[in-house]
Amino acid sequence: MSKLSAAFTSGKAFIPFIVAGDPDKDSTVNNIVAMANAGADIIELGIPFSDPVADGPVIQAGDLRAFAGGISVDGIFDIVATARKQTARPIVFLTYANIPFKYGYDKFCKRCSELGVAGLVIPDLPYEEQDEIRPFTKKYGLDLIMLITLNSGDRVAKLAESAEGFIYVVSSEGITGERDEFDQRLAGLFAEIKAHTNVPAALGFGIHTPQQARDLSRFADGIIVGSAIVELAAQYGSKAAPEIGKYTAAMKAAIK
Numbered sequence: 695m696s697k698l699s700a701a702f703t704s705g706k707a708f709i710p711f712i713v714a715g716d717p718d719k720d721s722t723v724n725n726i727v728a729m730a731n732a733g734a735d736i737i738e739l740g741i742p743f744s745d746p747v748a749d750g751p752v753i754q755a756g757d758l759r760a761f762a763g764g765i766s767v768d769g770i771f772d773i774v775a776t777a778r779k780q781t782a783r784p785i786v787f788l789t790y791a792n793i794p795f796k797y798g799y800d801k802f803c804k805r806c807s808e809l810g811v812a813g814l815v816i817p818d819l820p821y822e823e824q825d826e827i828r829p830f831t832k833k834y835g836l837d838l839i840m841l842i843t844l845n846s847g848d849r850v851a852k853l854a855e856s857a858e859g860f861i862y863v864v865s866s867e868g869i870t871g872e873r874d875e876f877d878q879r880l881a882g883l884f885a886e887i888k889a890h891t892n893v894p895a896a897l898g899f900g901i902h903t904p905q906q907a908r909d910l911s912r913f914a915d916g917i918i919v920g921s922a923i924v925e926l927a928a929q930y931g932s933k934a935a936p937e938i939g940k941y942t943a944a945m946k947a948a949i950k
């Protein structure tokens with residue numbers, strides 16, 4: 695079984711997101727280790743990008759802090775290598791398609807597999823263009839994470855059937871960021887996905903409170919949170935690890 699799918703076997707999974715290099719490499723390592731020690735089941739590490747079309751203001755600000763700290767893709771690989779000495783928890787990259795393309799698909803995926811990065815979430819990679827990178831994710835044993843939204847319509851079946859690791863269900867239209875209400879149709883979307891695959895499906899976009907996480911995990915196999923954590927990184931800077939750890943523990947406890 696894929697390492698990512700296995701992270702869902704002992705209950706609901708909590709999947710926190712941070713921006714790599716926000717505000718520097720050492721802090722990112724500390725934040726990864728804090729989230730792992732606090733019970734994160736998978737860690738989603740964002741590779742900052744100059745044109746992050748799906749990122750809301752909180753994550754864009756994290757990207758800018760990371761750029762100001764001089765982050766690079768190789769610097770991000772260094773972060774993972776250092777974190778790996780302290781935790782074996784699965785890591786996935788959230789990356790826009792241009793980054794592995796420019797780095798070179800083969801070299802990028804090879805480096806990921808050497809460091810134990812288990813999968814890639816590529817929000818701007820259309821289903822029809824997956825074939826460009828899939829030979830390389832396959833070659834190096836990485837899971838290519840499918841994104842499914844309420845607007846996926848009749849593509850839900852083929853997306854679910856080609857899924858590996860886990861499925862990222864996007865809760866809402868638009869950009870990342872905290873929300874107070876969620877679409878009533880989400881439970882039905884999960885049911886539809888489950889009719890096509892046994893690959894676990896996690897929900898992200900807008901979730902920030904333990905109560906929301908608890909409610910939504912009635913039908914979602916996992917809960918993904920980004921902006922609320924990146925906000926802690928903004929507030930506490932290089933001293934954010936204990937705060938991020940506390941938040942992770944509270945969210946994990948809510949969905950257990």
Ligand SMILES: O=P(O)(O)OC[C@@H](O)[C@@H](O)c1c[nH]c2ccccc12
Binds near residue numbers: 738753788899901
């Ligand atoms: O920030 P939120 O609303 O908690 O959503 C998670 C999200 O940040 C993270 O998974 C993510 C960051 N950038 C993205 C771009 C597309 C899809 C998802 C993401």
